[in-house]
Amino acid sequence: MVVGDALLDHDLCGRAERLAPDAPVPVVHGTRRSSRPGGAALAACLAAADGRPVTLVTALGDDAASHILRGLLAGRVDLVEVPLDGALSSKTRVLAGDRPLLRLDDGEGRARAATEAAVGAVTGAGAVLVADYGRGTAGVLRDALAGAASRLPVVWDPHLRGATPVPGVRLATPSAQEARALARRLGADTEPGDEAGLRTAARDARTLIGAWQARAVAITLGERGALLSHGETPLLVPTPAAAAGDPCGAGDRFAAAAAGLLFDGALTEAAVQGAVHAATRYVAEGGAHALATEDAPPTEPPPDGEATADAVRTAARVRSAGGTVVAGGCFDLLHAGHVALLQAARRAGDCLIVCVNSDDSVRRRKGASRPLVPAADRVRVLRALECVDAVAVFDEDTPERILGELRPHIWAKGGDYARTRLPKQALVESWGGQVLLLPYLEGRSTTTLADRAALAPAPTGGPPR
Known part of the structure; x- marks a missing residue:
């Protein structure tokens, strides 16, 4: 023992x-x-x-x-x-x-x-x-x-x-x-x-x-x-x-x-x-x-639990090195508005962790027809973005539990939440963190994209595109 x-x-x-140009290191x-x-x-x-x-x-x-x-x-x-x-x-x-x-x-x-x-x-x-x-x-x-x-x-x-x-x-x-x-x-x-x-x-x-x-x-x-x-x-x-x-x-x-x-x-x-x-x-x-266990993401996306464990390790490593941990919210169908928000969030700190709802969580909130993209695919797409360091998947309706594990210094949200106090704001502030609003691209939304896809005519022939 x-x-x-x-x-x-x-x-x-x-x-x-x-050596660095600004110091002999x-x-x-x-x-x-x-x-x-x-x-x-x-x-x-x-x-x-x-x-x-x-x-x-x-x-x-x-x-x-x-x-x-x-x-x-x-x-x-x-x-x-x-x-x-x-x-x-x-x-x-x-x-x-x-x-x-x-x-x-x-x-x-x-x-x-x-x-x-x-x-x-x-x-x-x-x-x-x-x-x-x-x-x-x-x-x-x-x-x-x-x-x-x-x-x-x-x-x-x-x-x-x-x-x-x-x-x-x-x-x-x-x-x-x-x-x-x-x-x-x-x-x-x-x-x-x-x-x-x-x-x-x-x-x-x-x-x-x-x-x-x-x-x-x-x-x-x-x-x-x-x-x-x-x-x-x-x-x-x-x-x-x-x-x-x-x-x-x-x-x-x-x-x-x-x-x-x-x-x-x-x-x-x-x-x-x-x-x-x-x-x-x-x-x-x-x-x-x-x-040692490599913290770099594998070529294939890990299961939800392993992705979340990797996100917790990433947050702890950056925090222990004195860096700033930024976390952002969940997405279903990734679009340009999300990418712009993620890029801005990453520039606010030293790592960006994206918290995404599990498939069951999305269904409970959005209905039986959602998610449009399963969690494994959403994790894979997000991890492929250069601005994203890790992805955490949570099964609850809201991300309080996973935020408590990550304890980010910054919780980034789109600017459409301005003039409102977010339900998670008190939680984030309880460990000294802050909620940060970032500009949101106008005219981009998952619902709009889904509606356009549903109205698009089906192809009549020719090779698949």
Whole structure:
């Protein structure tokens, strides 16, 4: 089982071949957007990839990032949630090739309290990996984790923002940088000229073992492997081969592999050796990219539910990057008036999400003869427009629920609504958004087009047109 703080990770990968003319910064173009589980959620997915059933105990809420992460975890791990105050933490990396250029962090949510289900899951576990990213999940379950450490293998992957491990953990797995900073907090010194050397790592491990009352500490050293210490002479476990690639998540891969091997009954030395090999393979095989889900729309339109999930992911990604989310209304038969409105709406922000009624919703509102175009086709046409970033399909008569999931900064409507207060205006304003009216092309309407089509004479012969 994995206990800890789940995160949501996004990557924007592209090419950087020139600098911007207005500032000495790279211009990244041809970007591909992807999302994946992060933090404790990444560790849980990696543990499950080893073939063991895994339960993840973590804090999630009602925010968009939490909903996206639930979808990414579905079918991979069993999820036991504790309540989250605030928005789930997410980070967005901008990369040129495999080289990170910038990281944007968003969301400072923290676990509120333990639940009976979460305590029961920890009590009934066979081994526990604690992935503590400083958002409070390990803290609210600290008593249960202390009890677990007294009777079963507990691996604790610490973070500089997190709490100290509970006494008695089988193995703590800080990186060399984390171990140095944590040992300094405890008053440890550094020998001159050995700031990042093995001698300092060994001393830091001894300091942490004594302070944490841990049975062992394995300090991860990147491409050099790991240094395992029980408090006396340390054991250096080198990597089996050099691995070039994105190291993001390698520490989670190391800790997850070690916890799984200890659960299987391996000795600590064998577990650390297996974890070094697993982390090396992980980097060589592409790292966290293997768990990423591309956010770009597929060539074929997805089912309604998947289209809506893509729209929620798009809104969360743009919001986490500090952008403006614009949402627009639903259409049946797309015409020039709609296209002009969509183009104007897209220029008002950084992404445009179109909310469309499902077929059943249109029939309830417009009658049995509508919609003229089924939802799957409407989604496909809208997604083909350059100004549309995503499409969300809702089955209710009005879009309040889907607006609550998307939480757009701007809800765009045609100018024919001027001088009236829209029913959705109070809802949009409740999270700080605004309703924005945009010019509407005169003389264009779905009803007019449908009437003209119904009155048009049928062809009398000749080849089909």
